[in-house]
Amino acid sequence: MEVQFPIKQILNEDGVVVNSEFENEMTESLTKELYIKMLRARMFDRKGVNLQRQGRIGTYVPFEGQEAAQVGSSVVLKEGDWMFPTYRDHAATLTYGHSARNLFLYWKGYPIGCVPPEGKNIFPPAVPIASQLLHATGTAWAEKMKGTDRCSIVYFGDGATSEGDFHEGLNFASVFNAPVIFFNQNNGFAISVPMEKQMKTKTIAQKAVAYDIPGVRIDGNDIFVVYFETKKAMDHARSGNGPTLIEAVTYRYGAHTTADDPSKYRDQEEAKRRRETTDPLLRLERYMTNQGYFDEAWKTQVEEEITKEIEQAVEDMEAFGPAEITDMFNHVFHTPTWSIQEQFESFQSRMKEEV
Amino acid sequence: MSTAVKTQKLTMVQAITDAMATMMREHDDVLVLGEDVGKNGGVFRATEGLQAEFGEQRVIDTPLAESGIIGTSIGLAMNGFRPIAEMQFLGFIYPAFNQIMTHASRIRSRTLGHFTVPMVIRAPFGAGVRAPEIHSDSVESLFTHMPGIKVVVPSNAYDAKGLLIASIEDPDPVLFLEPMRCYRSHKIEVPEDKYTVEIGKGARLQEGEDISLIAWGAMVDVVKKAAKEMEEAEGITCDVLDLRTLYPLDRDLITESVQKTGRAVIVHEAPGTGGVGNDVVSLINDTSFLHLRSPIKRVTGHDTPVPMFAIEDHYLPDAERVKQAIIDIVRF
The missing domain is CATH 3.40.50.920 (Rossmann fold)
Incomplete structure (x- = not known):
């Protein structure tokens, strides 16, 4: 199966083009756009970890190392498409247009952090593993019934493929020919459990065979292959040909969450080595250098702009004020039931007494 | 001039079919999906005739997977449809529990009303009809304990039609429990037109x-x-x-x-x-x-x-x- 599902690459680790299929489209402006978006994601992520360390937000889930997979797959979405992230996919949600302030607020435990900007159909991070595959299928199926060309993309990890909802999602999507992209980020570990303990199959892409849908295995740290393969899958879906399973093989350099210690379960030298060799940003830098349009001054300028944006988002997060307590009561139902209404009133009178 | 309400004598299961047909005629966004609900009309015949009238696009035989039925219905409901998902028996709902508990019932709350799930889950339930194992469970309290979903149980044909229409019109998820013992135990006069019985009223x-x-x-x-x-x-x-x-x-x-x-x-x-x-x-x-x-x-x-x-x-x-x-x- 590894032979039938080889890892597709456009750029190798040295930033050299090994597959020229899309070379015409790999323009300087696209390359720079992708680079800026990946850098933005990485800087956001590092800021998230720092904010947690400083006690300014709660537990944070870092994604460093997975920027190419998330940015390359989300940048091809169009307005109105549906995105279903996990809790590690804020590079994808940020790239698609989620507000950085709300993303930080999410990790600060604020309910408003789950609310996407108007016009962006971004679901809150799915916490129960693989449950979101069915929602992506349902929303995509709805678009198909409405006769639009919109589609859904859903993110999930290697561990998620063990869940029943993974199978049910792929099966329903294939049966109903729903325009959905199942975007798997195989980072090799479900917290501490490595892939070989998760499944006997050597690839995740091969599972597509069981549903008679296309399955593609790509180098998840190669932004170009992610970008072009996701685009291809979306065009396929938008023109009524149904779902695709994409396995983006990647690696998270850091911990599962800021509450996790990966040195307990994996070799830290390996993470270090991978950072040096397979890093998606370094790889694109190498390519850009080879192309003759990477320079440090440009990078510094881009970094300054991103820093400004992220610092503003942090400032906005901290200026947001206390979380709205009444959010707890106000949105359980369209109209509160009497028990919720009564509990709310009782809560309010307690609050008044305290003041 | 007559103000008399036109009625017909229906069993509860017929009234349930009538409620769905009434709403499907009125609203294109109402869908029925579940196992064997199409040509077969459901194992209790609650969806009998619906596929013939509304087509396979709106009365959908799904794969045999309860979590899949509820999970995809959540997606459909968030994106402009009003699905009526049939569980073949309430005792078969357990694989979908996660979808109902962590998603259907709390999407409105999680997103502060940005996304909502106007869906109905229909499920026959209860003992006393000599059904095989697991088919007879009465686990309504698993769902009354769950914030964000309403739980409705009619006991006769009139209430069944009115409550099901009210459930379909409700902007939030409703679990609609159908006591199997009452499906065909009585035939009573049921208005032919649309009417509702208010949810939350005994x-x-x-x-x-x-x-x-x-x-x-x-x-x-x-x-x-x-x-x-x-x-x-x-x-x-x-x-x-x-x-x-x-x-x-x-x-x-x-x-x-x-x-x-x-x-x-x-x-x-x-x-x-x-x-x-x-x-x-x-x-x-x-x-x-x-x-x-x-x-x-x-x-x-x-x-x-x-x-x-x-x-x-x-x-x-x-x-x-x-x-x-x-x-x-x-x-x-």
Whole structure:
């Protein structure tokens, strides 16, 4: 199966083009756009970890190392498409247009952090593993019934493929020919459990065979292959040909969450080595250098702009004020039931007494 | 000029079909999906004729996967449709529990109203029809305990149609429980046109002075029988309530009744521990403690799995058990 599902690459680790299929489209402006978006994601992520360390937000889930997979797959979405992230996919949600302030607020435990900007159909991070595959299928199926060309993309990890909802999602999507992209980020570990303990199959892409849908295995740290393969899958879906399973093989350099210690379960030298060799940003830098349009001054300028944006988002997060307590009561139902209404009133009178 | 409402005699299961057809004719966004709901018309024939009338795009035979049915219905509901998802039996809903608990019931809350899930989950439930194992569970309290979903249980054809239409029109998820014992037990006059029965409102089926009998679903007939026999044998008159909605409970109706009679027996076929009867007891305690003339009694299923059907009659509350409870309380 590894032979039938080889890892597709456009750029190798040295930033050299090994597959020229899309070379015409790999323009300087696209390359720079992708680079800026990946850098933005990485800087956001590092800021998230720092904010947690400083006690300014709660537990944070870092994604460093997975920027190419998330940015390359989300940048091809169009307005109105549906995105279903996990809790590690804020590079994808940020790239698609989620507000950085709300993303930080999410990790600060604020309910408003789950609310996407108007016009962006971004679901809150799915916490129960693989449950979101069915929602992506349902929303995509709805678009198909409405006769639009919109589609859904859903993110999930290697561990998620063990869940029943993974199978049910792929099966329903294939049966109903729903325009959905199942975007798997195989980072090799479900917290501490490595892939070989998760499944006997050597690839995740091969599972597509069981549903008679296309399955593609790509180098998840190669932004170009992610970008072009996701685009291809979306065009396929938008023109009524149904779902695709994409396995983006990647690696998270850091911990599962800021509450996790990966040195307990994996070799830290390996993470270090991978950072040096397979890093998606370094790889694109190498390519850009080879192309003759990477320079440090440009990078510094881009970094300054991103820093400004992220610092503003942090400032906005901290200026947001206390979380709205009444959010707890106000949105359980369209109209509160009497028990919720009564509990709310009782809560309010307690609050008044305290003041 | 006649103002008479045109009616037809229907069983409960026919009234349920009629409710879905009524709403599907009126609204293109209403879909029916589930296992065997298409050509077969559902294992109880609740969707009979719907696929023929509305087509395979709107009456959809799904793969055999409860989590898949509910999970994709959530996506459909978030994106402009109003799915009615059929669980073949309530006892088969467990694979979908995660989808209902962590998503359907809390998407509105999580997104502060940005995304909503206007879906109905229909599920036949309850014992007493000689069904195989697992088919007879009454686990309504798993869902009344779940914030963000309403739980509705009709006991007759009229309420079934009106409540199902109200459930489809509700902007939030509703679990619509259909007592199998009532599917074909009565045929009553049901209006042909559209009407609703308000969610959250129970019904007083019979006026009485001495004791309130509170039940829902298939236990309503049991309670009515007990009430009739008590009046004939002992002259005890019962105020009989059919709650019809288990979340939110009809507090006003229960309170008014218990404050009048000063006594209450609650009857349900689900296990006593953790059952909705306990919420009714709490409600009476909160509203009517000083009106009580005796302790409240519950007549419930045992804290056992619903047994195989050769012995299920010994699990289910019957009129004799209800009558004994009434006597115990009135003579307290």
